[in-house]
Amino acid sequence: MVPAAANLLAPLIRKLSGADRLSQAEQQAIQSLPAKVRIVEAQQTILSGGEASTSCCIVLDGWTCAFQWLRNGGRPILAINVPGDAPDLQSLHLPAPDFSMVALTRATLAFVPHAELHKLTAAFPTLAAALWREALITAAIHRAWMAGLSRRDARGRLAHLFCELYLRLSAFDRANGYAIPMPLRQTDLADALGLTSVHVNRTLRELRSEGLISLHSRRLEIHAWDRLCAVAEFDPQYLHLKASGRNAA
Amino acid sequence: MVPAAANLLAPLIRKLSGADRLSQAEQQAIQSLPAKVRIVEAQQTILSGGEASTSCCIVLDGWTCAFQWLRNGGRPILAINVPGDAPDLQSLHLPAPDFSMVALTRATLAFVPHAELHKLTAAFPTLAAALWREALITAAIHRAWMAGLSRRDARGRLAHLFCELYLRLSAFDRANGYAIPMPLRQTDLADALGLTSVHVNRTLRELRSEGLISLHSRRLEIHAWDRLCAVAEFDPQYLHLKASGRNAA
DNA sequence: CGTGACGTTGAAGAGCGTCAAGAAAAGTGG
DNA sequence: CCACTTTTCTTGACGCTCTTCAACGTCACG
Numbered sequence A, B: 001m002v003p004a005a006a007n008l009l010a011p012l013i014r015k016l017s018g019a020d021r022l023s024q025a026e027q028q029a030i031q032s033l034p035a036k037v038r039i040v041e042a043q044q045t046i047l048s049g050g051e052a053s054t055s056c057c058i059v060l061d062g063w064t065c066a067f068q069w070l071r072n073g074g075r076p077i078l079a080i081n082v083p084g085d086a087p088d089l090q091s092l093h094l095p096a097p098d099f100s101m102v103a104l105t106r107a108t109l110a111f112v113p114h115a116e117l118h119k120l121t122a123a124f125p126t127l128a129a130a131l132w133r134e135a136l137i138t139a140a141i142h143r144a145w146m147a148g149l150s151r152r153d154a155r156g157r158l159a160h161l162f163c164e165l166y167l168r169l170s171a172f173d174r175a176n177g178y179a180i181p182m183p184l185r186q187t188d189l190a191d192a193l194g195l196t197s198v199h200v201n202r203t204l205r206e207l208r209s210e211g212l213i214s215l216h217s218r219r220l221e222i223h224a225w226d227r228l229c230a231v232a233e234f235d236p237q238y239l240h241l242k243a244s245g246r247n248a249a
Numbered sequence C: 001c002g003t004g005a006c007g008t009t010g011a012a013g014a015g016c017g018t019c020a021a022g023a024a025a026a027g028t029g030g
Numbered sequence D: 001c002c003a004c005t006t007t008t009c010t011t012g013a014c015g016c017t018c019t020t021c022a023a024c025g026t027c028a029c030g
Helices: A010-016 A024-031 A114-123 A125-151 A154-170 A186-193 A197-209 A225-232 B010-016 B024-031 B114-123 B125-151 B154-170 B186-193 B197-209 B225-232
Strands: A036-040 A045-047 A055-061 A064-067 A077-081 A100-103 A107-113 A179-181 A213-216 A219-222 B036-040 B045-047 B055-061 B064-067 B077-081 B100-103 B107-113 B179-181 B213-216 B219-222
Touching: A010 A024, A010 A055, A010 A125, A024 A114, A024 A125, A055 A114, A064 A186, A077 A125, A077 A186, A077 B125, A107 A114, A114 A125, A125 A154, A125 B077, A125 B125, A154 A179, A154 A186, A154 A197, A154 A219, A154 A225, A186 A197, A197 A213, B010 B024, B010 B055, B010 B125, B024 B114, B024 B125, B055 B114, B064 B186, B077 B125, B077 B186, B107 B114, B114 B125, B125 B154, B154 B179, B154 B186, B154 B197, B154 B219, B154 B225, B186 B197, B197 B213
Parallel strands: none
Antiparallel strands: A036 A107, A045 A100, A055 A107, A064 A077, A064 A100, A179 A219, A213 A219, B036 B107, B045 B100, B055 B107, B064 B077, B064 B100, B179 B219, B213 B219
């Protein structure tokens, strides 16, 4: 645990500015939240399903994901979190999470006690609304994933995930031209998309051979954004990004 | 449109009492919300994706569902709403919905203007928290559906949906012993579960022949709750019902 | 007694899963 | 820097779940 530094929660401020610009006082209030910083290694557990927590987690750097264990051995990945995300906002109002979380890369996390967040939302209704809004966007992303799992084939699902992650990372300047880090292994992609790693592998080969993407050494490059969007039937509206850099086909 | 009657929003009060019992003042505040009541026929559109609305909808009676249209012809159903649900709480903080809504049965809906709800949440932080909580539960249900679409077979998905709907209806006294109405046609079930209606049909036959359920004339009866839960790997915790009547296997 | 919506069933086929094995990368310790 | 191990990726062969297509049955309703 490291004491909170000055500009520590800047990613959160940036995220919450998605709706309206925040006032100085509001930004100040966030900055002075007593956050504990923790750096976790890849594969390390951040949160265990069913166990109540007393603080909310904010991803400052690195990637994490939420998943459930099924008795049949499945381990569906339910969400992927990148810098700026607050993956367990639900713990503010629900007793125990219905999912677990692990780090996909080495990650820097800030933990803010629920009590402090409750004080914050009581004092600043705008911030309460902004946090609520984040939770609603999470649900919208869930719906987009459901639609894919339900009615898209493997190509469409992969393409859609890549489009989504590219825009979400762009919004936080984590993209490099059309390239982004891709810490998910093929088994992780499979668990996120309801496929097997073998089929993910074959489908990736297909996307590569069509010149849509390249993916190696944990780095994804999108070679044909428009065509990829078309394959994915991607419409970025559900992400509710402010200036959604490049739009869909 | 019918003017709001006295006990009109009782289902909402009951729902929001899920966390803590509401005070008299809070209940009173909800009751005096200026709600417009609308009765819609089955199959009628309630909300169109992409079109902003100025009020939130509360289901007082009947069933509705949320879905998206995909260009490939798919129409994934993303949520099923029963009495007590507030299906488009997201419109309070997000400009345009990412889904459409139709009535699955003739339904009675209350529409409360956003402005009134904002006044309410400003005046009663407990109610703001309760509404926020509802949105979080919606997301938890989304995650349960994702897990199913991702890693359960047709049998498991059907069984899981039936278990979920049974408990959600029980919580509002809409169950009759182990029987509930089931307005979803087989094509609707297919769209909700990521299957085809043909396969839903065959899988239903299987569940019937095992003596788990019977389903005809829009009425579902569960003959073996424990075995059905086992098939579904059902754990009701994610629903966050107060006295979740009967628990999982 | 038609007519449309919904349910049921069969046959054939596609997409994806399973199993298995080998190749390439990526850590580990000397 | 090199063996060594472990993880991840890749590929093939085969099979199963679920889809597709199409026909027929059934019930409600005007």
